[in-house]
Amino acid sequence: MKHLRVNSRLFKFVQLAVKSLLQHKLRAALSILGVVCGVAAVFSMLSVGEGAKRESLAQIERLGTRNIYVKAVPLTEMQQAKFRANLSRGLSLTDAHRIQKGCPDVQDAAGLRELKASVFSTMKEVTPLIAACTPNYATLMKIPIGSGRFISDPDMQESKLVCVIGHGVAGSMGALGRIGNYLRIEDSLFKIVGVLQRLESKVGKSGAIRLRNYNDMIFVPLAVANLASSTGTPYGALADPEVTELIIAVNDEKQVLRAVPAVKRIMEIAHGGAEDYQIIVPQELLNQSKKIQRTFNVVLGSIAFISLIVGGIGIMNIMLATVSERTKEIGIRRAFGATCTDIILQFLAESTLLTFTGGIIGILIGFGGVWLISAIAKWNTTVTMLALVVPLLTSIVVGLFFGLYPAYTAAKMDPIAALRSE
Amino acid sequence: MKQNNEPHLIAALGICKRFHVGSSTLKILENIDLRLHRGEFVAIMGPSGSGKTTLLHILGCLERPSSGSYRLNGVDIIAASDDDLSHIRANKIGFIFQTFNLLPGLTVYENIEAPFLYRSCEHLQIKEKIMDSIAQVGLGERVKHKPSELSGGEMQRVAIARAICADPLLVLADEPTGNLDSGTGLEILKIFKKLHAGGAAIVMVTHDRNVASVADRIIYLKDGRRVDEASASKQQAV
Numbered sequence: 006m007k008h009l010r011v012n013s014r015l016f017k018f019v020q021l022a023v024k025s026l027l028q029h030k031l032r033a034a035l036s037i038l039g040v041v042c043g044v045a046a047v048f049s050m051l052s053v054g055e056g057a058k059r060e061s062l063a064q065i066e067r068l069g070t071r072n073i074y075v076k077a078v079p080l081t082e083m084q085q086a087k088f089r090a091n092l093s094r095g096l097s098l099t100d101a102h103r104i105q106k107g108c109p110d111v112q113d114a115a116g117l118r119e120l121k122a123s124v125f126s127t128m129k130e131v132t133p134l135i136a137a138c139t140p141n142y143a144t145l146m147k148i149p150i151g152s153g154r155f156i157s158d159p160d161m162q163e164s165k166l167v168c169v170i171g172h173g174v175a176g177s178m179g180a181l182g183r184i185g186n187y188l189r190i191e192d193s194l195f196k197i198v199g200v201l202q203r204l205e206s207k208v209g210k211s212g213a214i215r216l217r218n219y220n221d222m223i224f225v226p227l228a229v230a231n232l233a234s235s236t237g238t239p240y241g242a243l244a245d246p247e248v249t250e251l252i253i254a255v256n257d258e259k260q261v262l263r264a265v266p267a268v269k270r271i272m273e274i275a276h277g278g279a280e281d282y283q284i285i286v287p288q289e290l291l292n293q294s295k296k297i298q299r300t301f302n303v304v305l306g307s308i309a310f311i312s313l314i315v316g317g318i319g320i321m322n323i324m325l326a327t328v329s330e331r332t333k334e335i336g337i338r339r340a341f342g343a344t345c346t347d348i349i350l351q352f353l354a355e356s357t358l359l360t361f362t363g364g365i366i367g368i369l370i371g372f373g374g375v376w377l378i379s380a381i382a383k384w385n386t387t388v389t390m391l392a393l394v395v396p397l398l399t400s401i402v403v404g405l406f407f408g409l410y411p412a413y414t415a416a417k418m419d420p421i422a423a424l425r426s427e
Numbered sequence: 428m429k430q431n432n433e434p435h436l437i438a439a440l441g442i443c444k445r446f447h448v449g450s451s452t453l454k455i456l457e458n459i460d461l462r463l464h465r466g467e468f469v470a471i472m473g474p475s476g477s478g479k480t481t482l483l484h485i486l487g488c489l490e491r492p493s494s495g496s497y498r499l500n501g502v503d504i505i506a507a508s509d510d511d512l513s514h515i516r517a518n519k520i521g522f523i524f525q526t527f528n529l530l531p532g533l534t535v536y537e538n539i540e541a542p543f544l545y546r547s548c549e550h551l552q553i554k555e556k557i558m559d560s561i562a563q564v565g566l567g568e569r570v571k572h573k574p575s576e577l578s579g580g581e582m583q584r585v586a587i588a589r590a591i592c593a594d595p596l597l598v599l600a601d602e603p604t605g606n607l608d609s610g611t612g613l614e615i616l617k618i619f620k621k622l623h624a625g626g627a628a629i630v631m632v633t634h635d636r637n638v639a640s641v642a643d644r645i646i647y648l649k650d651g652r653r654v655d656e657a658s659a660s661k662q663q664a665v
Contacts, residue, residue: 017544028532337528340489341542342517344510420489424528 015350022354025327036323037363039316040403044367044396047309049374051392054305056385058298064216065294068287071258072145073268075100075251076283088279096282098139098227100275101251107271110264112256115142116248118230124223125189126178133174133223135190137230137246143169145254148219153184153199156226160198164228168195172203173220188223195225261288313399316363317407324356324411335415336423345416352415356408357401364400368393433501436596436628437463437486442495444481444651455481456492456651465596468619468629470642477648479632480601486630487520487599488512500596517545521590525602527582529574529589535561536570539589546593560588564618580611587618591627598622600631604638616641 026033068074077096080088088095101114117138124133142148143155151172160167168188175182187194204219227246255264265286272282328335335348343351375386444456456478463469471479484490485497488504497504500519504512522528529538539557548556561567564584574582583603590598600619604612612635620641623629631642639645647655 013550014544021544024532333528334530337530338541338545339513340487340516340522340528342513342515342545344513344545346510347513347545421484424489424524 015354018350018354019358021351022358025355026358032323033359033362036319037316037359037366039319040313040360040363040400041316041367041370043309043312043316044364044400045370045374046312047305047396047399048368048371048392049378050305050308051395052371052375052386052388053378053384054298054301055387055389055392058294058301059387060385061294062291065287065291067216068290069146069252069254070288070291071255071261072287073253073255073261073265074285074287075104075253075268075272076285077247077249078281078283080281084281088276088281095247096249096251097247098251100272100282101139101248101253103275104251104253104268104271108264108267110255110257110260110267111253113141113145113254115139115145115252115254116227116246117142117250117252118227118246118248119250120225120230122191126181133171133221134217135223135225136217137225137227139227142224142252145252149202149204151200151202153197155199156224160226161228165226166193166195166229167198167226169199169201169224170197171201171218171220171222173218174223175200190223190225193229195223258288261286265289309396309399313403317360317403320356320359320404321407321411323359324352324408325414327355328352328411328415331415332418332423332426335418336420336426339418339420340424348416349409349412352412353405353408356411357404360400360404360407361397364397367396367400371396433498434464435462435498436465436467436500437461437498437630439486439492439497440495442482442485442492442497444478444485444490445493454651456485459495459648459651459653461486461646461653463597463628463630466623466626466628467644468623468642469631470639470645471630471632471648472634472636472639472645473648473654474634476650478651479648482648483599483601483630483632486597487522488515513545514547517542518547518593519596521593521595521598523583523586523590523598523600523603525605527574527579527586527606529582529585531574534571534573535566535577535585535588538574538585539592542589542593548593556592556594557588560592563591563621564588578611579607580614583607583611583615584618587615587622591622596628598627598629600629602633603631604633604635612638 075096098116101116105111105114115138117136120135120137122135124135138156140156140158140161143150148155150169153169155169156167159165168190170178170182170188178186178188181188182197182200184197184200186197188197189195201219201222227248230246253264253268255261265284269284272284276282338348338351371392372388375388378384379386439459439461442456442459442461443454446453446455459478459482461469461482471482473479481490485492486499488499488507491505495505499515502511502515504515507515516522530541533541536557539560540553543553561570564587566581566584566588569577569581569585574585577585583606587603590600603619604615607615616638619629619631623641629642631639633639646653
């Protein structure tokens with residue numbers, strides 16, 4: 006019962022606050038401008054930040070948090086000569102075998118080489134990227150097969166002229182892009198043995214790794230890379246094909262960071278200290294990205310804090326003016342029996358209602374801002390519950406905090422002096 | 428708050444009020460004794476600066492005396508906390524001011540309703556009580572009007588309705604007719620007589636002998652001291 010009475014009293018104070026604020030609509034509207042701008046800015050920044058964070062995390066996760074990438078570094082002729090003197094022959098599949106043997110945490114390793122080649126077909130919209138890879142590439146990169154199969158071990162061992170095409174490539178080829186048909190790459194005919202499932206075609210760059218659009222790719226066995234390349238030598242299959250990228254899969258995500266030093270050491274020994282490769286760890290990128298995001302959040306939080314403090318000071322100013330203007334009313338209410346707490350609650354209700362309204366308007370404007378950013382800048386934005394709750398709660402806290410001093414000033418007025426004021 | 432079954436509604440003894448202005452002390456009230464029975468109507472008269480309003484404020488628990496004792500309905504007001512005094516003002520005392528002191532943004536109904544925010548009163552009874560008090564002062568048709576749309580007499584009637592709405596033990600009126608013309612003042616006095624006939628205890632400050640004559644007795648103050656006391660009938664005879 007007492008609880009109900011307290012609620013009903015609080016409701017009455019809110020009603021009273023609404024009435025008081027409605028009597029000075031313009032003043033109330035002007036006083037909350039700072040809070041509106043602050044909340045709109047916080048909301049927009051949180052939504053844009055969250056969108057960027059999710060995008061970068063998705064890209065990093067697509068690289069596989071269980072994987073370690075070893076990437077060949079393009080070298081100048083002078084560098085090549087220098088590294089050959091160190092007995093390094095560049096990045097090859099042998100490096101993958103060495104790592105697998107030398108590091109017990111490594112479960113599997115795949116190799117890939119991007120090729121420069123001409124595809125002769127009726128494709129109109131797609132210029133495919135040709136990649137020669139090992140059969141386990143699709144498994145390690147979690148590439149889903151739509152129909153047929155991916156490159157198999159026999160394809161690799163027997164250097165078969167087969168290929169797997171992306172969904173976009175197949176679509177562009179029309180009826181010719183079906184399993185069993187042939188595709189000419191440079192001077193060789195490759196039999197289509199599989200078509201990939203359609204994937205969300207997001208290309209981008211996470212750290213030093215480029216995300217590929219598998220829809221527009223053609224995969225051939227690494228063993229026949231030379232046959233499918235415009236720069237390759239036409240001598241058929243190679244026993245130790247050169248690669249541009251090795252993907253090392255570790256048994257467990259938790260073992261990745263432990264495996265990295267071992268991989269580094271093996272590569273260092275194998276390449277005689279030549280720096281013709283680069284080791285990239287998506288999990289490190291992920292941690293780095295999270296760290297950057299945390300810094301970003303602190304910066305955003307500080308900006309939000311400053312803008313809301315400015316808004317709050319505006320509210321305090323207006324509330325002090327209101328208290329001064331309503332001195333007589335305070336006296337009358339004290340004569341009726343209002344306690345100091347009642348007066349504090351009355352003015353706190355007003356200041357909080359002001360900032361809460363500012364918060365709501367700010368969120369609505371923020372929604373508009375986020376929509377505009379998405380539409381014009383084509384940025385990824387994500388509105389989360391946090392982006393809604395944080396600015397709203399902050400606006401309430403600002404109202405309570407900056408309303409407290411004016412409310413206290415009102416409550417501490419001498420009732421007699423307040424009654425005598427004009 | 429401890430209550431006794433004392434015969435007097437008000438028992439104020441040796442009430443003094445002093446203000447310190449710099450190094451000097453300003454004596455506003457000196458050793459005032461005042462007793463008031465339940466249902467009694469007392470008028471306080473005196474020239475300007477005699478301490479009438481200060482005494483009224485002390486009786487209304489708006490101000491504490493510098494010394495002396497004061498019991499209202501058996502409650503020791505001197506020992507009561509600020510919150511206790513607020514509670515007493517809300518539930519036991521009704522104030523009527525010379526300048527009406529209505530809240531300009533509220534309607535007649537809302538002005539009378541406003542003090543209920545601080546009273547311990549059942550929600551369902553409030554509307555009924557408000558409408559009763561509006562009927563008592565004859566403002567039934569002005570319920571939705573704002574103070575700026577009312578005459579001085581009407582505003583004072585709203586103030587009276589606000590003061591009597593919660594059936595207070597004590598009604599304190601500070602120059603209730605001071606801002607009104609004589610005709611309207613007489614109407615207000617009629618309402619006071621009606622209230623008194625209904626059993627309300629009233630303390631009224633006035634400087635007008637005719638207004639004071641409606642009271643059971645009149646107390647005179649001069650320079651903060653009681654100088655004389657007379658029953659209203661004697662006063663009228665004078």
